[in-house]
Amino acid sequence: MIKKIALFVLSVFIVVSSAQAQSSLKRVEPLNWWVGMKHQDLQLLIYGEKIGHLYPTFSYEGVSLTKVVRTENPNYIFAYLSIGSQAKAGTMKVDLLDEKGVAQHSFAYELKERDAGSADREGFNTSDVMYLVTPDRFVNGDPTNDQIEGMREQSLDRTAGYKRHGGDIQGLEDSLDYIKDMGFTAIWLNPVLENDQPDASYHGYAATDFYKVDRRFGTNEHYRRFVKKAKKQGIKTIMDMILNHSGHKHWFVEDKPTKDWVNFGGSYVNTSHRRQANIDAYASDYDRKMFTDGWFVASMPDLNQRNELMSDYLIQNTIWWVEYADLSGIRMDTYPYPDKHFMTEWTCRLAEEYPSFNVVGEEWFNDPAIVSYWQRGKKNHDGYTSCLRSLMDFPIQEAFRDALKTDDKHWGQGLMKLYDKLVLDFQYPEPEELVVFPDNHDMDRIHTQMGEDADFTRMSLAYFATMRGVPQFYYGTEILMENSAKPGDHGLIRTDFPGGWAGDAVNAFTGKGLTAEQKKTQVYLKKLLQWRKNAKVIHTGDLMHFVPENGVYVFFRYMKSGEKVMVVLNKNDAETRLPLARYAEMLSGRIGVVDVISQEKQDLSQGVLLLDAKTTHIFEVQ
Numbered sequence: 041m042i043k044k045i046a047l048f049v050l051s052v053f054i055v056v057s058s059a060q061a062q063s064s065l066k067r068v069e070p071l072n073w074w075v076g077m078k079h080q081d082l083q084l085l086i087y088g089e090k091i092g093h094l095y096p097t098f099s100y101e102g103v104s105l106t107k108v109v110r111t112e113n114p115n116y117i118f119a120y121l122s123i124g125s126q127a128k129a130g131t132m133k134v135d136l137l138d139e140k141g142v143a144q145h146s147f148a149y150e151l152k153e154r155d156a157g158s159a160d161r162e163g164f165n166t167s168d169v170m171y172l173v174t175p176d177r178f179v180n181g182d183p184t185n186d187q188i189e190g191m192r193e194q195s196l197d198r199t200a201g202y203k204r205h206g207g208d209i210q211g212l213e214d215s216l217d218y219i220k221d222m223g224f225t226a227i228w229l230n231p232v233l234e235n236d237q238p239d240a241s242y243h244g245y246a247a248t249d250f251y252k253v254d255r256r257f258g259t260n261e262h263y264r265r266f267v268k269k270a271k272k273q274g275i276k277t278i279m280d281m282i283l284n285h286s287g288h289k290h291w292f293v294e295d296k297p298t299k300d301w302v303n304f305g306g307s308y309v310n311t312s313h314r315r316q317a318n319i320d321a322y323a324s325d326y327d328r329k330m331f332t333d334g335w336f337v338a339s340m341p342d343l344n345q346r347n348e349l350m351s352d353y354l355i356q357n358t359i360w361w362v363e364y365a366d367l368s369g370i371r372m373d374t375y376p377y378p379d380k381h382f383m384t385e386w387t388c389r390l391a392e393e394y395p396s397f398n399v400v401g402e403e404w405f406n407d408p409a410i411v412s413y414w415q416r417g418k419k420n421h422d423g424y425t426s427c428l429r430s431l432m433d434f435p436i437q438e439a440f441r442d443a444l445k446t447d448d449k450h451w452g453q454g455l456m457k458l459y460d461k462l463v464l465d466f467q468y469p470e471p472e473e474l475v476v477f478p479d480n481h482d483m484d485r486i487h488t489q490m491g492e493d494a495d496f497t498r499m500s501l502a503y504f505a506t507m508r509g510v511p512q513f514y515y516g517t518e519i520l521m522e523n524s525a526k527p528g529d530h531g532l533i534r535t536d537f538p539g540g541w542a543g544d545a546v547n548a549f550t551g552k553g554l555t556a557e558q559k560k561t562q563v564y565l566k567k568l569l570q571w572r573k574n575a576k577v578i579h580t581g582d583l584m585h586f587v588p589e590n591g592v593y594v595f596f597r598y599m600k601s602g603e604k605v606m607v608v609l610n611k612n613d614a615e616t617r618l619p620l621a622r623y624a625e626m627l628s629g630r631i632g633v634v635d636v637i638s639q640e641k642q643d644l645s646q647g648v649l650l651l652d653a654k655t656t657h658i659f660e661v662q
Contacts, residue, residue, distance in 0.1 A: 283382075
């Protein structure tokens with residue numbers, strides 16, 4: 041009798057005979073592959089009970105078996121294939137033979153044709169604005185997948201910050217018109233892969249299967265369909281990935297192929313979080329190890345990327361998702377925590393396969409000297425190199441927060457904090473590639489950071505939309521979502537988007553129940569981002585700024601063709617008259633300005649501009 045076991049996608053299936061009661065075949069990963077990739081080598085992870093002694097064999101034109109790696113765990117075979125340029129798309133039959141040459145298991149493995157232009161795909165860039173969404177907290181489009189039988193966490197409780205709330209991919213798909221209408225051109229989703237963990241599985245950062253979308257969000261195919269629909273709306277999709285760790289219930293953590301698969305031998309040792317040890321010329325090996333090999337929490341085992349089998353597995357998994365789902369970018373969580381030499385290999389392999397693709401790394405530190413270490417083109421003191429294009433600009437985020445919260449009357453405080461931080465851009469090889477943002481899913485919402493001052497919050501939206509780099513805004517910022525009741529509480533920071541659930545009293549999609557300030561901010565950001573879509577001077581223009589004076593900070597974005605935008609942050613509580621003499625090198629020969637938001641015009645011949653209180657003005661210079 042022949043039994044067929046599906047492995048999540050139709051392209052992989054396993055055939056097992058009844059005579060093979062002593063062993064079973066459970067997984068083959070990657071789930072499929074493609075012909076015509078730049079790198080021809082492919083690692084097949086073959087997993088099943090007591091299969092490690094078997095030998096894989098096949099006959100397929102253009103494909104050869106280059107090596108077989110066995111481990112101390114008899115449940116694994118790592119088979120390395122070479123897929124030559126002459127190989128064609130199709131399905132190859134792989135037999136696993138015993139010592140007598142008898143096939144004990146067989147499976148079909150599909151090699152697909154790549155989509156046209158896949159290698160030349162365009163990643164996110166400075167013309168884009170990202171919308172960051174925590175899927176479980178955005179829109180519940182399909183209540184039937186709220187709870188899945190057999191999964192470890194069954195509770196669904198919208199009143200509990202760390203329980204699942206039911207948002208899903210269908211809800212995201214249903215919201216594409218809203219996201220497009222707001223002016224966003226890219227969407228970064230917090231992780232959607234399976235997190236079959238006992239609790240707090242909603243956030244997605246403890247994967248239990250690197251090849252499977254969590255069923256409470258949808259399916260692999262549904263995710264791919266969402267990406268395609270978003271692309272048709274002019275919206276790129278950025279996948280949130282984690283190479284540093286998995287969930288402790290991941291199948292290959294519960295049954296490790298090698299003793300060094302997980303750092304510290306699989307025993308929990310907390311990371312020091314001392315990221316400086318990665319860069320410090322005087323750091324001890326002990327301090328480096330405690331940072332990179334330590335775990336975040338006991339439920340997130342730290343993966344050992346120095347293990348070659350692990351390294352190959354993770355690189356292939358990333359490429360698989362880019363190719364399978366047609367991604368336009370990756371946000372890499374905890375970028376400096378994995379082995380840094382592996383991260384170079386990972387970024388460079390991606391860059392070789394997809395030269396125009398983009399990855400943004402999370403290095404949460406307030407000093408550009410630390411953040412810039414990881415960017416491609418940086419000449420580091422220790423010779424370290426990388427192929428990483430973009431990083432999250434935490435230094436500017438922190439500086440902006442402090443600039444508006446501290447008094448400008450004291451030396452180095454207030455707006456000077458923001459000016460001083462931007463001055464350090466010389467440390468980056470490509471500062472224009474950085475992702476700039478007022479807040480994200482791990483920090484207090486910007487409205488809370490601004491003391492729930494709506495004027496200051498709108499000032500932040502304008503600043504980050506016009507500053508060099510790629511802007512990112514967190515869902516709900518457009519309606520002044522806040523977490524002031526519990527600063528620092530992640531469950532509250534990731535509050536449900538109002539209107540995403542049937543029966544919500546407030547609906548941000550329709551405006552029902554929103555306050556006047558919330559509606560004003562939503563309309564403001566929509567107008568700002570719709571303008572930015574066609575503002576090439578913001579996308580690629582040069583930047584010049586002037587030392588802040590009297591609570592006012594001015595910078596220009598300009599192009600050689602003559603286009604100029606003047607951005608003026610007025611922090612003062614009252615209307616302010618701004619003398620223009622010191623800006624002559626930017627304004628000479630110009631006759632006036634038009635406010636992008638209000639469309640009000642001002643004549644430059646008067647030598648002053650009138651600035652509204654607590655406002656970031658964006659002036660097109662005529």
